[in-house]
Every structure is written in C-alpha cells, then in structure tokens.
Amino acid sequence: MSMIKSDPPHPDPAVAAEWIEFYYQQGWSDGLPLVPPTEDSVQAMLAAAELTGDEVLGTIDERNAIIPAEKVAINAVMAGCLPEYFPVVLAAVQGLCHPEFHYHNPATSTGGSGLAIIVNGPIGPALGINATNNVFGPGVRANATIGRALRLVMMNVLNTRPGLLDRATLGTPAKYTFCFAENEVDHPWVPLHVERGFRPEESTVTLYASNTLMGVYNQLASTPEPLLREFADAVCNLATPNVYGFNETLIVLAGEHAEVLRRSGWSKRQVQEFIVQHARRTVADFKRAARLPGDIQPEDETTWRYVLRRPEDLLIICAGSQGGSWSACLPGWGNKWTRSITLPIRTGGIP
Amino acid sequence: MSRRVFDPTVSPAAPAAFSYTPRPKSLRGLRVGLVENTKFNSEVILRKIAERLATRYQITMTHLDHKKSSGHSVTPEAIALFQQQADFVLAGVGD
Numbered sequence: 001m002s003m004i005k006s007d008p009p010h011p012d013p014a015v016a017a018e019w020i021e022f023y024y025q026q027g028w029s030d031g032l033p034l035v036p037p038t039e040d041s042v043q044a045m046l047a048a049a050e051l052t053g054d055e056v057l058g059t060i061d062e063r064n065a066i067i068p069a070e071k072v073a074i075n076a077v078m079a080g081c082l083p084e085y086f087p088v089v090l091a092a093v094q095g096l097c098h099p100e101f102h103y104h105n106p107a108t109s110t111g112g113s114g115l116a117i118i119v120n121g122p123i124g125p126a127l128g129i130n131a132t133n134n135v136f137g138p139g140v141r142a143n144a145t146i147g148r149a150l151r152l153v154m155m156n157v158l159n160t161r162p163g164l165l166d167r168a169t170l171g172t173p174a175k176y177t178f179c180f181a182e183n184e185v186d187h188p189w190v191p192l193h194v195e196r197g198f199r200p201e202e203s204t205v206t207l208y209a210s211n212t213l214m215g216v217y218n219q220l221a222s223t224p225e226p227l228l229r230e231f232a233d234a235v236c237n238l239a240t241p242n243v244y245g246f247n248e249t250l251i252v253l254a255g256e257h258a259e260v261l262r263r264s265g266w267s268k269r270q271v272q273e274f275i276v277q278h279a280r281r282t283v284a285d286f287k288r289a290a291r292l293p294g295d296i297q298p299e300d301e302t303t304w305r306y307v308l309r310r311p312e313d314l315l316i317i318c319a320g321s322q323g324g325s326w327s328a329c330l331p332g333w334g335n336k337w338t339r340s341i342t343l344p345i346r347t348g349g350i351p
Numbered sequence: 352m353s354r355r356v357f358d359p360t361v362s363p364a365a366p367a368a369f370s371y372t373p374r375p376k377s378l379r380g381l382r383v384g385l386v387e388n389t390k391f392n393s394e395v396i397l398r399k400i401a402e403r404l405a406t407r408y409q410i411t412m413t414h415l416d417h418k419k420s421s422g423h424s425v426t427p428e429a430i431a432l433f434q435q436q437a438d439f440v441l442a443g444v445g446d
C-alpha cells in the first residue's frame with residue numbers, strides 16, 4: 001500500500017467522510033462530494049465580498065425565488081471555492097438575475113444549456129483562473145469550483161434540479177462546472193469586456209448560455225478566409241437550435257487560429273462580419289432537414305436564411321493553448337430572449 | 352460535540368393568496384381567451400381547440416395573447432384584458 005506522510009488539518013479523515021456522506025443524504029449534492037461548511041468558512045466567503053448573510057443578491061420572478069447572500073456563500077464553500085473566488089461567483093449569480101439573461105428559459109429547457117462563466121480582466125490571472133492549456137478541462141481549482149458553485153446555487157437555491165425545474169433531455173457535462181478566463185495576453189484584438197465598454201483594468205464576468213461545445217479543426221488555413229469559412233460552417237450547423245437567425249454564438253479562438261488572424265491584420269469587426277455573412281443556409285436546406293415545414297419550392301434553393309443578424313451577435317474570445325490547430329464554436333442556447341450578460345466583479349457589497 | 356449544519360437551499364416564497372373562479376354549470380356560449388407561448392405549433396393547436404369549442408359549445412374566442420417567450424409570464428395587461436373579455440383561458444405548449 002502506498003502512503004504519503006502528511007500533516008492533515010483534521011486528525012481523523014473518517015469524520016470528514018461522515019460529514020460528506022451526511023450532505024449527500026440531504027440531496028444537496030451535484031453528485032460529487034461537497035465540502036461541509038463551517039461558521040468560519042461561510043463568514044470568510046461573505047467577508048471577501050463585504051456582504052452580510054441576509055442581503056438579497058437578486059430575484060427570479062418566474063421561480064418566485066430570492067437569492068440570499070448566505071445561501072450563495074454556503075454553496076460556494078460546498079463547491080470548494082476559496083473566499084477570494086466569491087466575488088466572481090457573486091457576479092455570475094447576479095448575471096442569472098439579469099432580465100436580459102432571462103434565467104428561467106435556458107435553465108429549464110429541454111435544450112439543457114451549460115452556463116459558461118467567462119472571466120475578463122486582472123482578476124483572472126490573480127486568481128489563477130485557467131485561460132490557456134486545456135482551458136475547458138480539469139485540474140484548476142478556480143475554474144472547477146467557481147463554475148460548480150454557480151450550478152449548486154441553481155440547484156439548491158433556484159430549485160433547478162434534474163427532473164424538477166431542469167427539464168433537459170440530455171443535459172451536458174458543462175452543467176457540473178463551466179468557468180474559464182479569456183487569454184488577454186495572446187490576443188489579436190481587445191478582449192470581450194473592453195469590446196463591451198469596460199476598461200481593461202476592470203474585471204468582469206460574462207454569463208453565456210451555451211448549448212454545446214463543438215471543436216473547430218483546421219491545420220492548413222494560413223489566411224483568414226478559409227479559416228473563417230469553416231467557422232461559419234460550424235455556426236450554421238443544422239443540428240443547432242439557433243439556426244433561424246435570432247441568437248448569439250460564441251467562438252473561442254485558440255493557438256494557431258488566433259495567430260493566423262493576428263498576422264492578417266483583420267479587425268475583430270471584420271472577422272465578425274465575415275462569419276455573419278457566410279453563416280447562412282438556403283430555405284431548401286432547412287426544409288430538407290425538416291427544420292422548416294413545407295415542400296421545397298424552386299425559389300427555396302436560392303433564398304438564404306442567416307443564422308446571425310448582427311456582428312455583435314457573434315462573441316469572439318481567445319483562450320486555450322498557443323499550440324494546435326483547434327478552436328471551438330459554442331452555439332447559444334437558442335432563444336431570442338436570452339442574451340449573454342457582462343457584469344463587473346465587485347468586492348464592495350451589492351451595487 | 353454538535354456542529355451546525357448549513358442548509359444551502361431556499362424554499363420558494365409563498366404565493367399571494369388567490370381563489371379559484373367558480374366553475375360554470377355549462378360551457379355553452381362562454382368566451383375563451385388563448386395564450387400562445389411562441390412554441391412551434393402552439394398557436395395552431397390552440398386555434399384548433401377554439402374552433403372545436405365553437406362548434407360544440409358555441410364558445411367565442413375573444414382574445415389571443417402572444418407571450419414574449421415560453422419562459423416569460425403572461426403580462427399583467429394581458430391578464431386584465433382576459434378578466435374583462437374571457438370566461439376562461441387556454442394555454443398550451445405545442446412542441
């Protein structure tokens with residue numbers, strides 16, 4: 001038997017295991033072990049955001065629900081967050097309550113979206129939120145626990161539980177956790193939060209309801225056009241729910257693809273416009289796949305439907321490692337009334 | 352030694368008190384309102400039901416409300432209109 005000599009913080013691991021099992025039995029877990037909260041750990045979480053436990057962070061009217069700060073702190077502790085992560089969790093929770101995000105739609109739908117927390121600004125590197133290698137994968141506490149805390153809040157505070165108010169047909173592994181930072185160092189343009197009107201030195205959370213994550217591979221493109229045609233093809237995939245032209249799509253540029261665009265001198269706006277113009281299908285395509293009703297008429301072969309309406313409906317960010325010919329396309333959850341929300345991360349209580 | 356258990360859940364707030372409208376003795380000649388929720392075929396199904404109600408019970412469809420999306424609540428303005436113009440309301444999904 002292998003054994004590592006250590007100086008554990010608790011003399012008896014069996015006691016911790018009993019607490020973990022107790023929390024399982026209450027039905028409060030996402031399926032993984034929870035960290036049992038203590039008075040000190042909950043207070044430390046609240047103190048990191050200068051909050052008291054009885055403050056209300058927001059409401060979800062369709063759920064007849066309020067979100068007290070103490071409950072968010074408890075769930076953040078259970079998720080494994082450090083106190084310094086709490087302002088990020090807090091901004092994400094406030095995003096849930098934003099009227100334009102319209103929580104009840106993406107949280108309840110059979111479409112089963114994962115809510116991506118995209119972190120911008122200096123807080124990302126300061127907290128060690130991964131923005132580079134294996135950015136969507138495991139191994140980094142900040143990414144794993146911040147995203148998990150949001151989902152636990154959804155389950156425990158907003159009753160978004162599978163089979164109850166989460167009616168997803170399939171769900172997604174991104175429902176366990178989905179948090180990452182934008183790589184603002186290796187970037188051809190300004191990062192997302194600056195594009196949306198924040199200063200570079202401000203830190204923000206963008207909350208985005210994503211239906212799935214599609215890898216985009218291209219090892220040969222050395223100029224923008226062929227690369228962006230491939231992105232456009234991913235954006236207008238017939239299998240995604242948002243192909244009628246009323247939604248957002250997120251593209252995560254990584255490695256060599258970001259470098260191709262940097263070298264080209266194309267602006268982000270040019271890239272957005274190119275993809276919007278090329279992410280289209282004919283009405284006949286939609287009808288052949290029964291995504292539109294009716295028989296195919298001759299004019300359907302030359303009548304185009306665009307997936308996105310405006311360049312700003314295409315969110316483009318940089319993340320992932322420098323090496324490799326991979327990027328990602330994350331179609332939006334698929335309803336015109338749900339928009340991604342960017343909010344500042346604050347440590348000084350509720351604005 | 353006892354230790355405090357931190358409950359992470361919140362129970363939904365109690366809804367405001369309400370009472371059900373008395374059920375009519377007969378459907379004949381009543382007025383129906385429809386709430387369409389933007390789902391594909393929602394309006395088609397609701398209108399078809401309204402047609403059958405008209406045929407069987409001479410029920411008149413007085414108002415069709417289009418919700419902002421399936422996840423949005425019916426607006427207070429629409430509810431006020433239904434209170435004035437309908438004896439009962441049908442809502443459907445239609446996915």
